[in-house]
Amino acid sequence: xxxxxxxxxxxxxxxxxxxxxxxxxxxxxxxxxxxxxxxxxxxxxxxxxxxxxxxxxxxxxxxxxxxxxxxxxxxxxxxxxxxxxxxxxxxxxxxxxxxxxxxxxxxxxxxxxxxxxxxxxxxxxxxxxxxxxxxxxxxxxxxxxxxxxxxxxxxxxxxxxxxxxxxxxxxxxxxxxxxxxxxxxxxxxxxxxxxxxxxxxxxxxxxxxxxxxxxxxxxxxxxx
Numbered sequence: 001x002x003x004x005x006x007x008x009x010x011x012x013x014x015x016x017x018x019x020x021x022x023x024x025x026x027x028x029x030x031x032x033x034x035x036x037x038x039x040x041x042x043x044x045x046x047x048x049x050x051x052x053x054x055x056x057x058x059x060x061x062x063x064x065x066x067x068x069x070x071x072x073x074x075x076x077x078x079x080x081x082x083x084x085x086x087x088x089x090x091x092x093x094x095x096x097x098x099x100x101x102x103x104x105x106x107x108x109x110x111x112x113x114x115x116x117x118x119x120x121x122x123x124x125x126x127x128x129x130x131x132x133x134x135x136x137x138x139x140x141x142x143x144x145x146x147x148x149x150x151x152x153x154x155x156x157x158x159x160x161x162x163x164x165x166x167x168x169x170x171x172x173x174x175x176x177x178x179x180x181x182x183x184x185x186x187x188x189x190x191x192x193x194x195x196x197x198x199x200x201x202x203x204x205x206x207x208x209x210x211x212x213x214x215x216x217x218x219x220x221x222x223x224x
Contacts, residue, residue, distance in 0.1 A: 138167035173203035
């Protein structure tokens with residue numbers, strides 16, 4: 001217990017904030033998690049990525065359990081992203097989000113990196129955590145609905161897209177069109193038509209909504 005308290009004991013910030021001073025501070029307090037995080041984040045702010053990575057990795061080794069957006073693992077993700085190693089950044093963020101239920105910024109960072117990497121599995125994982133931590137985020141509900149739509153999961157998509165509309169989604173025409181697609185996946189032509197029309201009332205030239213409306217028209221049996 002004493003060792004654990006020592007590891008987590010707060011440390012005063014180093015008086016000498018140049019790179020050499022940060023390295024000395026980190027070495028003098030090798031057993032302090034908070035000292036390593038402090039030195040690592042300050043080194044990162046100064047552009048010394050090597051020192052930042054070394055001290056933050058030491059902090060993770062001291063306390064593998066992560067503790068939110070200000071944790072060592074979150075700092076490491078920033079270092080790896082800055083270095084262009086987005087795969088390692090995503091790995092750190094995924095581990096952090098899996099173990100911490102307060103890391104909203106990390107979830108948003110992972111969602112963004114995963115989207116860039118076309119990693120829909122990680123993106124969906126991150127966005128699902130965003131809506132858990134910030135249920136009023138209409139954009140996150142919209143994105144989660146679209147990810148479900150892409151996986152042919154219309155019920156999940158409709159739940160999230162309905163929430164997005166209720167929360168005041170910015171692009172309501174696009175959300176109505178997404179809902180039209182979800183209903184089309186379910187084989188519900190009437191609801192597809194309703195939401196395609198709702199989208200076109202907002203944006204009359206929205207081609208995706210026009211195409212869905214045409215699908216409904218073309219699917220009708222000929223009149224006898």
